[in-house]
Amino acid sequence: MIKKIKTEQLRPGIFVHDFNCDWAGENIFISKALIKDERAIKIIRSWGIKEVYIDTDLGLDVEPAKTAYEVQQETNRNLHKLAQRKRTATPPPIPLKDEVQMARTIRNEAVVTMREAMRAVQEGKCIDPDNAFRLVEKMQESVTRNKDALILLTRIRKKDEYTLMHSISVSSLVLAFCSSCDISYDMTINLAMGSLFHDIGKTRIPNSILNKPGKLDQKEFTIMKKHAEYSAKVLAETTELPPEAHDIALHHHERYDGTGYPHGLKGDTIEFGSRIAAICDVYDAITSIRCYKNGLDRVQGLRKLYEWSDHYFDKELTYKFIRSIGVYPIGTYVRLANELSGVVINSTENILQPVVRIFYNDKKKTAIQIQEIDLSKIGINIAGYDSPEKWSSDKMHIFQQNKNDLSPLH
Ligand SMILES: [Fe+2]
Ligand SMILES: [Fe+2]
DSSP states (O other), X not given: OEEEEEGGGOOTTOEEEEOOOGGGSSOOSOOOEEOOSHHHHHHHHHTTOOEEEEETTTSOOOSSOEEHHHHHHHHHHHHHHHHHTTOBOOOOSSOHHHHHHHHHHHHHHHHHHHHHHHHHHHTTOOOOHHXXXXXXXXXHHHHHHOHHHHHHHTTOOXXXXXXXXXXXXXXXXXXHHHHHTTOOHHHHHHHHHHHHTTTXXXXXXXXXXXXXXXXXXXXXXHHHHTHHHHHHHHHHTSTTOXXXXXXXXXXXXXXXXXXXXXXXXXXXXSOHHHHHHHHHHHHHHHTSOOSSOOOOOHHHHHHHHHHHTTTXXXXXXXXXXXXXHOSSOTTOEEEETTSEEEEEEEOOSBTTSOEEEEEEETTTTEEEEEEEXXXXXXXXXXXXXXXXXXXXXXXXXXXXXXXXXXXXOO
């Protein structure tokens, strides 16, 4: 059985199933391990890890401890409660399907701008700030028209362009956050600029480390960590960039409890922009497919952020971020209170009652005619999340109306 325990409860003979530290933002050099001695426990604590998941079938059991299932159920309930604190949201001025075309053009432009910026840095030149500002302004307009379109389009990635699409995605997530929190226009643009270039320093990390299919060893991880300082150096060499952009480049891996890098800053000594960029950065990283792992689905990603906000992130900002994404992001499989199953395809002004494309009757265990239901109009609630595995790709035809459909996207 998989259980979650605090690192103070670790002792030799326990089998660690998951170090629960993807918040590190990079692939840490170990995944599962049997704890052999006290020295190993000291090392795990030195990584800043506060809680781990253990496998009691492969090692000693520990009491008291919640099972992974209990943790998941509790987090689901908490996410739902969190959403209820602010049930209403401004309805998007433009429907998703109408914004997708415009967002696609902006995404393509962003890819070109980022490719040029990365090439410039590789050749020892500066980034063109005017180009980047123009791009970020267009991205902001798209997110204001419809917060989901650009975010969804950044999920479609080729294998070799992780850093590039990750940067565009983090910037889009920051824009969505700012728009839902009424952050001023100028500050929004500055934070989005910093997020767009937060990992630009990775262009100075050897490809053998950046794209290594396996786990990084300690030495490689130390080199990887240098990218934050490299990013800050690149931005410092570029004139006209706001101080917030520089700070995000340098401090997006700082953690609220002081266990981050490069400076080990703690709490509110980490600037606001870097605290929100850190949340968006980790959310995108853990929900992306990488060369060494599959990504979590977006609800699992939100659950992890919620869990980790106890230690590593600004709790209030994390909660606001979760609300800005919505506890039922587009592409989430859900069960309705009336026992129908479907997939979320659009947001509404009530974040607990999105538009759902239903395709299955859970009670009768049969596929049903596909229908799109706006839950906010008919007052039906979501009873819970459905696992994406239940609707594996061979069953997708049940609810995909055509292959250009945006949902479900994972
Ligand atoms: Fe980074
Ligand atoms: Fe990043």
